[in-house]
Amino acid sequence: MxxxxxxxxxxxxxxxxxxxxxxxxxxxxxxxxxxxxxxxxxxxxxxxxxxxxxxxxxxxxxxxxxxxxxxxxQQPMGRDPNTPAWVQHLAFAVEDEAALLAAKAHIEGQGIDVLGPTWHGIFKSIYFFDPNGHRVELACDIGTAEQYTELRRVAPLMLEEWSQTKRAPRHAEWLHREPGKDQ
CATH class of the missing domain: 3.10.180.10 (2,3-Dihydroxybiphenyl 1,2-Dioxygenase, domain 1)
Structure with missing residues (x-):
């Protein structure tokens, strides 16, 4: 529909x-x-x-x-105690890995703790918190056109399997293997 x-x-x-x-x-x-x-x-x-x-x-x-x-x-700000801090976040795209690393250095230079870069198969990210406690992510895409096409193909299969099992489907197992890292 x-x-x-x-x-x-x-x-x-x-x-x-x-x-x-x-x-x-x-x-x-x-x-x-x-x-x-x-x-x-x-x-x-x-x-x-x-x-x-x-x-x-x-x-x-x-x-x-x-x-x-x-x-x-209003009452002071809070957050949902039943949702982990890493779940709700604001994510912004940067141009490439060089921009991601420059952002990390700039943000750390402001005295802000930064986690990452973290590898996600088709993108890399850094994470930090704003003064309100909102988690912020900066990400740069690193995937190939073929990888994005494959992810679109398996997305319905993964969602259906997740819906039935509530366990991570492995239709895109390659996403979990970072090149050059021992598994």
Whole structure:
């Protein structure tokens, strides 16, 4: 079944932050994002609730926008205690491995702990946390056209097997063998 409309892109993705100004400054300094827009209201337009907020928007390239809400009258930010910290994250693409390594050096130079690069078969990533506790990933693609084609082919098979067994299917076993590393 297809929808009677076509999506163009993600308009924005919104997360909560502890401090809007600190968050805007951090994303500009650490990741080079441009702060573009802010909305501030005392009442929520969609619900009419009295809940002051600052909503800030950052251009993260390619027509993509990352947004944050500061909610001073709400309980302090938390995270789902039943979801591991590595699951929910923001992932951004960089051009290549050289850019990934340059990003790692720049981010570590800001005094931020960085994990990686981590090999994922068709891309490599680094990971770190923003000042709000959100995990951030930078990734560069390293796969071949043939590898991406094969992954598209086996994706339905993998999903079906996972659905039945809740164990990792091995239709793309080659993804788990990093060249030059002993298994």
């Amino acid at each position: 297809t929808a009677p409309f076509a999506l163009k892109r993600i308009h924005h993705v919104a997360y909560r932050c502890n401090d809007a100004k600190e968050t805007v400054e951090w994303y500009a300094r650490v990741l080079g994002m441009t702060y573009t827009t802010a909305f501030a209201e005392d009442k929520v337009p969609s619900t009419g609730e009295d809940d002051p907020y600052m909503h800030v928007f950052l251009d993260c390239g390619g027509g993509n926008v990352l947004a944050f809400f500061e909610l001073p009258n």
